[in-house]
Amino acid sequence: QVDLIESGGGSVQAGGTLRLSCQVTGVNISTYCLGWFRQVSGKEREGVGIMDNTGDPSYADAVKGRFTISRDNAENTLYLQMNNLEIEDTGMYYCAAPATPFPPGPCIGTMLLGGIGMNYWGKGTLVTVSS
Numbered sequence: 097q098v099d100l101i102e103s104g105g106g107s108v109q110a111g112g113t114l115r116l117s118c119q120v121t122g123v124n125i126s127t128y129c130l131g132w133f134r135q136v137s138g139k140e141r142e143g144v145g146i147m148d149n150t151g152d153p154s155y156a157d158a159v160k161g162r163f164t165i166s167r168d169n170a171e172n173t174l175y176l177q178m179n180n181l182e183i184e185d186t187g188m189y190y191c192a193a194p195a196t197p198f199p200p201g202p203c204i205g206t207m208l209l210g211g212i213g214m215n216y217w218g219k220g221t222l223v224t225v226s227s
Contacts, residue, residue, distance in 0.1 A: 098122035098216040100191050105221030110183055116176040116221060118191035126151075126169040129194055129203035132176045133211045134187040134223075143207030144189070147174065148200040154207060158184070181225045188220040 104116040120130070131146040145155040145165045153165040164177040174191055192214035194206065206213040 098193060100193060100216055100218035102189060102191055102218040102221040105189060105223045107224040107226065108181055110181060110225055110227050112181050112225070114178045114181065114223060116178065116189055116191075116223075118174040118176075118218060120172050120174065120191075120193065122216075123193060124169075125167055125172050125174060125193075127197050129198040129200075129206070130167070130174045131192050131203070131207055131211065131214060132165065132174075132189060133192060133207075133214075134185075134189045136187040141190075141210045143210055144176065146203050146207045148203040149197050150200060152200065154204050156207065178223070181223075183225050183227060186223060186225045188222050190218055190220045192217045 099121045101119045127149050129148050132144040133141050134144050135141040143156050147153045147165045162180045166175045193216045195215040
């Protein structure tokens with residue numbers, strides 16, 4: 097049984113910061129590809145960033161330089177530090193994991209494909225950025 101629980105969402109003004117957490121049970125995140133995804137009502141889900149099984153992060157162009165993914169292996173928790181938030185960052189944020197440990201290439205592919213290939217999803221945490 098793999099479970100992912102996101103937390104840390106909220107309402108902030110543009111330029112503000114938030115830190116999202118994803119508590120994972122059922123897999124050892126130090127050996128797994130994990131990803132952050134977001135969805136705005138009426139739009140397709142998009143990848144925000146991933147951390148591959150080697151611990152290297154990759155980011156979508158829209159968030160590069162503003163968002164940082166990290167993980168705490170001891171806590172089995174994935175984080176998404178979001179700085180300089182923009183109104184366009186508003187959405188429901190999800191973390192996700194595949195059924196098997198992907199190597200780095202396919203892990204990045206799941207981000208580029210909006211989460212296709214990920215099997216386990218959290219329920220999400222809402223981020224609202226206002227002007």
